[in-house]
Amino acid sequence: MDPLEVARQRAAALHKALVDGGASPNDPxxxxxxxxxxxxxxxxxxPPGDQMLEGGRALLDPEARSIRHEQTGDRFLDAFFVAHEIGHDEFGGRVDLSATSEMDLARSADPAATGADRVVDYSQKARQEVQMDLFAREFLLPRPVARQWxxxxxxxxxxxAEKLGAPYDMVAVQLFDALLLPDVQLEQVKPAxxxxxxxxxxxxxxxDGPALLLRAGPGTGKTxxxxxxxxxxxxKSIDPASIxxxxxxxxxxxxxxxxxMQVWPDAAGSLWIGTFHAFGLDLIRRFxxxxxxxxxxxxxDAAEAISLLENEFARLDLKHFRDLWDPTxxxxxILSAISRAKDEVxxxxxxxxxxxxxxxxxTNDDxxxxxxxxxxxxxxxxxxxxxxxxxGAVDFGDLVARPASLLENDSSVRNQLRTRYKHILVDEYQDVxxxxxxxxxxxxxxxxxxxVVGDSKQSIYRFRGASSYNMSRFGNEDFPGGVVKDLLTNYRSRQEICDAFAGFASQxxxxxxxxxSVDAHRGASGLKPLLVTVGTKDDELEEIAARIKALEAAGVPYKDQAVLCKANDRLSEVAGGLEGRGVPVLFLGPLFDRPEVKIALSLLSLLVDPRAMGLAATSRLxxxxxxxxxxxxxxxxxxxASGLAPLEWKTRLAESSVLSRSGKVGFDGLVEALRDLSPETTPWRAFASIYLDHSRLAAKAHHDIAAGNPLPAIALWQFQNFLRSARYERRGFPITDLLNHIRRLVVLADERELRDLPAAAQSLNAVRLLTIHKSKGLEFKALHLPSLTKGSLPQHAGQMRGLPPPDGMIESAPHRGEDALKSGHDEEQECLFFVALSRAEDRLILYAPSLQKGGRRQNRSPFIDRIADLLVSEKPLSGNGADTSPERRVEVSFDSPLTISPAQLALFEKCPRRFFYTHVLRLGGRRTETPYMKMHASVQSAIDALLRGDDxxxxxxxxxxxxxxxPNAAAYKAAAERLLGYLKRLRDGDEPLPLEELSFDIGDAKIVVRPHDRVRARDGxxxxxxxxxxxxxxxxxxDLDATAFQLAGGTSANIQFVFLTDEIAEPVHLTGTKLNNRRDRIETVVAAIQVGSFPAAPSRSCPRCPHFFICSDPPAGRLLKKNLF
Known part of the structure; x- marks a missing residue:
């Protein structure tokens, strides 16, 4: 059981006992x-600094039965100090009870692991201080009391806060815990x-003696x-400080x-336990x-590293990596390639x-x-x-590489550390x-x-340099004379499951x-792992749901079942599919894609966005x-309106006559929720004020938990926890900077840790959904492995994103850099499958879709073929799983004829939802301009003038x-002049001609084409x-843009698409079947627009969209539009 939760519930019980005895908590x-x-x-x-405080702010003397604390002048803070020390008295412990220097009244029970914070590791003493802070907060304001109030x-x-004389932040954090997280029921079990x-x-x-490598397969008790x-x-009486x-x-x-600490409590405070990166950071600080x-x-973190580099990027004389649009x-x-180099020192x-x-x-061009x-x-x-x-900065790659280099090159540091650490123990050695x-x-x-202990077959972190090569070198090139021993008894899985993963290893x-080989301590169950071949991926979702429900009915609770996928995208699809079929899941998915979080972000954006684009999202409440x-x-x-300031939209809209009666009610409620807030308000404080002070949104989310829908509340808790800890560059309004930071986090996929659920959510009876990477070290009574198709697992090496290292950099692999990447990739794919198979305790079900979306056949994973004789094939329990839910359409009416531009067609093809926000609702809005964007804006302005014949x-x-x-204006200006110079060279000798509008009809719609430039070339x-x-x-x-130009101009027209960054002027030439097919596609797009079909099309470019934070189903109601332009 989580020791933090134990401390909090004990504090709440003590509070209740005092209140029942007549004490009033209103005077803390x-x-x-x-x-x-x-x-x-x-x-x-x-008084502060008094010698009786021994350099701290509060102190428990257990022998004298006394608490000494600083006089702060704040009765609540004094009370918190005393409560903190009472927690030490309640829980005892062997850590030295020295004076407490720093306390955090608003400390999170589950710190957000984003950015650099993911490296921070607490010592045992620090962990105890965290526990005592939470004990003190709970003692003074228990969550049940806060929730009731x-x-x-x-x-x-x-x-x-006013009632207790307490800091607002502490009360708000406690309320968020009380309202947005499920209650945790402590199990009555004896300490194991x-x-x-x-x-x-x-x-x-x-x-004893030489180095030892303990090869410990899955479930063999390595920890x-x-x-x-x-x-x-x-x-053996070894000094714990030497370990x-x-x-x-x-x-x-x-x-x-x-x-x-259970086996060696006296070692607390002296035994060093932590991650390689935390140890490296400790060494960097020490030396x-x-x-x-x-x-x-x-x-x-990754976002800060890119911010550091991007301003210098324009200055560098690059050819292959030159990017004058958005170099992110x-x-x-490139930073991933640099980090990989640091893995190799x-x-x-x-x-x-x-x-x-x-x-x-x-010897050749390649x-x-x-x-x-x-x-x-x-x-x-x-x-x-x-x-x-x-x-004065370091990055993640430095945390191990720089200490390694320091020790190799500085004999003084090396000898000092060798003298101190006589015994070194390493877990998961296959990941080094x-x-x-x-x-x-x-x-x-x-x-x-x-x-050291590890298992080469579970080496699944190649992206950070892990390799089974290090296991194979142990006792030879590395640590010569080292001994290798094996653990072969599996205490987790039934023999049939052990046979499956051992059989795969033998192939x-x-x-x-x-x-x-491996022996199952629990013996055989008589149930081999199952292989279920289904039709499409939708059929697979139907089958997974049916199998989960059948197991639950047979006595395997939802919380003891898990679905593992290789990729996050498929995991999100599975989550949605299971929820839609009545299976509870424990899965947040991408935090900033969740509708309740988008609404929260939209509410915050209304404080800084003069165009109030967030209204399109908040109106769904x-x-x-x-x-x-x-x-x-x-x-x-x-x-x-021109020159609007933030929040001026409230006055402009209130004074206008555009709001209907029902719209005015919603608008007034929104304005009230934003009361007393300004553009300078910090994001977390604004969120707390909106959700806890000026609306009932947090209370409403709490009611959803009671109604059996806890994930939206948990997502909001995770979001506010992120807001409290997020670090980002400050350039303008705090909320504007936050929104820019989130966009970059999502672009970099550096927000994945936010998908991890807080500890309080682990008690929910719901199916666990995890990537195979995240499942490492976990076990489940029943395990479902979907989407086992060729090209999915194993993924083809050609799908890797990484940049190949220089030849010879990776000593554990083929000399050629590209071959080194491929070799490591292929090995990792096998290890992923091995890890997935070995998570199951009793039941293991593999699923293999046989049909692609269009009905074409697809082959199952070749990994299944390797263990086919160890599996039992079963027919699906379910039928067709096609999604029959009706599409959500917008009730929209356009004047006739509907006029559409080629650019609008192209945007619809990329994302109908973005088209809707941009051209139907005309919300406007754009991202905060980077120097690159400003540079392009200046070029576009100059082009517009050039094509008009102006100055x-x-x-x-x-x-x-x-x-x-x-500061880098000269570099950006040189880049801008290069772009503009290419266009001028391209037009050199051309005779500018008046622009003409072209058009063609698609049904009762008209496609209107307006070229940017029309010239007569030298050849006429x-x-x-x-x-x-x-x-x-x-x-x-x-694309449809090019198709529209071709259809409007005719097949004999000379059409050029010009891309200044690439210095390319390419002719458009679509004919025959391809042109006809693309025309059919335009007809389909026009029909979709006319019937209000604007679904989202998620892609990697979403965080770059101006409407990223509002993107969800549009508000209800009918929309009357004259036309699109």
């Missing part, structure tokens, strides 16, 4: 004195005592054996710490002067040297291009390292990269005192050791309901629209041009 300080008196503890206060008595967070080790486990735990190793060291325990996640480190870093260097994608891939100079060798030895790309990455790598040094191994080698060159699995036609009218009013003085356009004040041809300042996208020459 008197309340805690009453509890101290009950415990026979004397409480004394002292808010839900039943209608008290806002501000009113509760460590299980006795079997013979092989005991032999490994007590090992139990590692804890046994600590017990063995304790029995270092390293693992790979904070969750694993916390679990390891809790289990270690910062040797690394030319500040004492506490800033730790950059390229920088993400390859610094920028080595990277450049390897790339130069490739260039010098290249090899030269590969070398040139690596050289450009090396240039960016060197620039990045200089920028980090200037900012070469930087980790070199760190270990520097600490333990002979291997004596090194004890030429690359990472498997020869002769691998009954409290703020505004009919769809009103929304369109509001958008029109605000679009025609083409670029300086004026640059001053008005460009990033003229940016009339050329019609469509001009983009950006780069050419895939399919641009055959």
């Amino acid at each position: 300080y008197a309340f805690v004195l009453r509890e101290a008196e009950r415990r026979d503890i004397e409480v004394r206060s002292y 808010h839900v039943e008595h209608g008290m806002s967070a501000a009113k509760i 005592s460590p299980k006795p080790l079997n013979v092989k486990q005991s032999d490994a735990a007590s090992h 139990q054996t590692l804890i046994g190793r600590l017990s063995s060291l304790k029995d 270092l325990v390293l693992t790979f996640s904070n969750k694993a480190a916390e679990e390891m710490t809790n289990r270690a 910062h002067d040797r690394l030319d870093l500040p004492q506490d260097p800033r730790l950059l 994608d390229k920088l993400r891939d 390859a610094d920028a100079d080595l990277y450049a040297a390897l790339a130069q060798t490739m260039r010098d030895t290249a 090899d030269r291009i590969r070398a040139e790309k690596c050289l450009e990455i090396a240039t960016i790598y060197q620039t990045y390292e200089i920028l980090k040094a200037q900012h 990269n070469r930087a980790s191994v070199r760190l270990l080698t520097a600490l333990k060159p002979s291997g004596e005192g090194l004890w 030429e699995m690359i990472a498997a050791e020869p002769g691998f 009954p409290e703020f309901s505004i009919p769809l036609n009103d929304i369109a009218e509001c958008a029109s009013v605000l679009a025609t 083409d003085d670029f300086e004026r356009h640059w001053a008005e629209r460009g990033p003229a004040d940016d 041809r009339i050329i019609l041009r469509r001009i983009w300042t950006g780069r050419q996208t895939s399919g641009a020459m055959e």
Whole structure:
């Protein structure tokens, strides 16, 4: 059971007991004195800095039965100090009870693991202080009390804070916990005592002498054996301060710490347990002067690293990675390549040297291009390292690579650490990269005192450099003379399941050791794993739901079943499919895609967006309901107003006559919810005020939990938790900066940790949905593995995104960089399947769709073929699973004829929902302009003037629209002039002609084509041009935009699409069947527009859309539109 929840529930019980005894919680300080008196503890206060406080702010002296605390002048804070120390008295513990220096009244019980925060690891003492802060908060304001005051008595967070004299933030955090998280029922179980080790486990735990690698397959008790190793060291009277325990996640480190404290409580505070990255950060801070870093260097996450680099990107003389539109994608891939280099301890100079060798030895164009790309990455790598040094910063890759290099090159540091750490224990050794191994080698060159446990068949983190290669080198090149031992008894799975994953390992699995076998301690069940072949993926969803329900009826609760997928996208589809079929799931999915979170973001955006685009989302709430036609009218009013300031929309719309009677009610409710807030309000405070003070939105979410729909409330809790901890660059209004930060997080897929559910949600009886990566270390009574098709698992190596490293950089793989990536990828795919199979305890069901969406046949995964004789095939329990739910359409009427432009057709083809917001509702709105966007705006302004025949003085356009004040303005201006220069060269010798509008009919709609440029070329041809300042996208020459130009101009027309960033002017030439098919597609699009069909088309480009935060089903109501333009 979560020790934090245990502490909180104990505090709430003590609070209730005091209240039942007549104490009043309305005077918090008197309340805690009453509890101290009950415990026979004397409480004394002292001025700040008094020697009796021993350098802290509060202190429990258990021998003298006294609490000493600082006189703060705030009775609630004094009460919190005393309650914190009462928590120490209640729970005792062996950690040194020194003076408490820092307390956090609004501490989260489940810190958001985003950005750099995911590296932070608490010591045992720090964990206890967290526990005591939560105990104190719960003692003074229990969640049930806070919930009752808010839900039943209608008290806002501000009113509760006033009643108690408590800080607003503390009350709001406690209310969010009380309202948005499900209650946790503590199980009445005795503390588990460590299980006795079997013979092989005991032999490994007590090992002495050379380095030991313990190969521990799935379910063989590796963690139990590692804890046994600590017990063995304790029995040998080893100083715990000389022991270092390293693992790979904070969750694993916390679990390891809790289990270690059960067997060795006296080691608390001296035994070091944590992740490799946390240990590396600790070393960087300890020896910062040797690394030319500040004492506490800033730790950059991916978003911050890109922000650091993007301003310099325009200056670099690049060919293959040049991007003058939005370099985020390229920088993400380049930074991943740099991080991968650090996994191998390859610094920028080595990277450049390897790339130069490739260039010098290249014998063909392909090899030269590969070398040139690596050289450009090396240039960016060197620039990045200089920028980090200037900012006193490090990134994730530095946390292991730099300490490894330091130890290898600084004998003083190396000897100091070797002297301190006599015993090093490593969990999940198959996940170490070469930087980790070199760190270990520097600490333990002979291997004596090194004890590691792992399983090469579960090496699934290739993207961060993990490789079974490190397992194979153990005892040979690494730690010569090291010993290898095996654990072969599986305590998790039935024999039939063990046979399945062991059988797969025996079928030429690359990472498997020869002769691998496993015995199931629980024996056979008589039930082999099942293989169910279904039709389409929709049929698969129907079948998974049927199987889950059947198992639940047979006595396997939903919470003991899990569905594992390789990819997050399929997992989201499964979640939606199961929920729609009445199966409860424990799955948030992408946090910022959830409708309740989009509404919350839209509410926040209304504080800073003069065009109030968020109205289209907030109007979906009954409290703020505004009919769809009103929304369109509001958008029109605000679009025609110039120079609007944030929040001025409230006055403009209130004074207008566009709101209907029902719309006015919703509008007034919305304005009330935003009362007292300003553009300068911080995001979390604004969210708390809206949801806890000026509306009943949080209370409503709590009622949804009681009604059996907990996920929306949990998502809102996760969102507010993120708001409290998010770090982002401050350039303008806090909410504007937050929205920009979220867009970048989603672009970089750096928000995935926010999909992890808080601890309180784990008690819900719902099916667990996880990626295979996230399932590592977990186990489930019944396991469902869907979508096992060829090309899905294993995924083809050609689908990898990564940039190949320089040849020879990865010592564990083929010399050629591309081959090294492919080799690692293929091995990882096998390991993923092995891990997935081995999570099951009793029942394992594999699903293989046999039909693609269009009805074409598709083959099952070749991995199934390897274990086919160990599976039993069963016919589906369910029938056809096609989605029969009606499409949500917008009631819209247009004047006739409906006129549409080619650009509008192209936008509809990309995303009908974006088309709806942009051209039907005409919401306007755009992202905050980056310097790149401003640079393109200045170019577009100059182009418009050039094509009109006006003054083409670029300086004026640059001053008005460009990033003229940016520190890198010269580089951006040079890029802009290059874009404009290409267009001028292209038109050189052309005779400008008057523009003519072209059109053609599709049914009762008219497609109107307006070329940007019309010229007579030197050879006499009339050329019609469509001009983009950006780069050419895939399919641009055959999309509906190009089709419309071709149809309007005729097959003999000379049409050019011009892309200035790529310096491409390409003729459009669509004929025959292709042109006819594309015309049919235009007819389909026109028909969809006319009937109001505007579904979303999710893609990787969504976070770049102006409507990203409002994108969901439109508000209800009928919409009357004159036309689209």
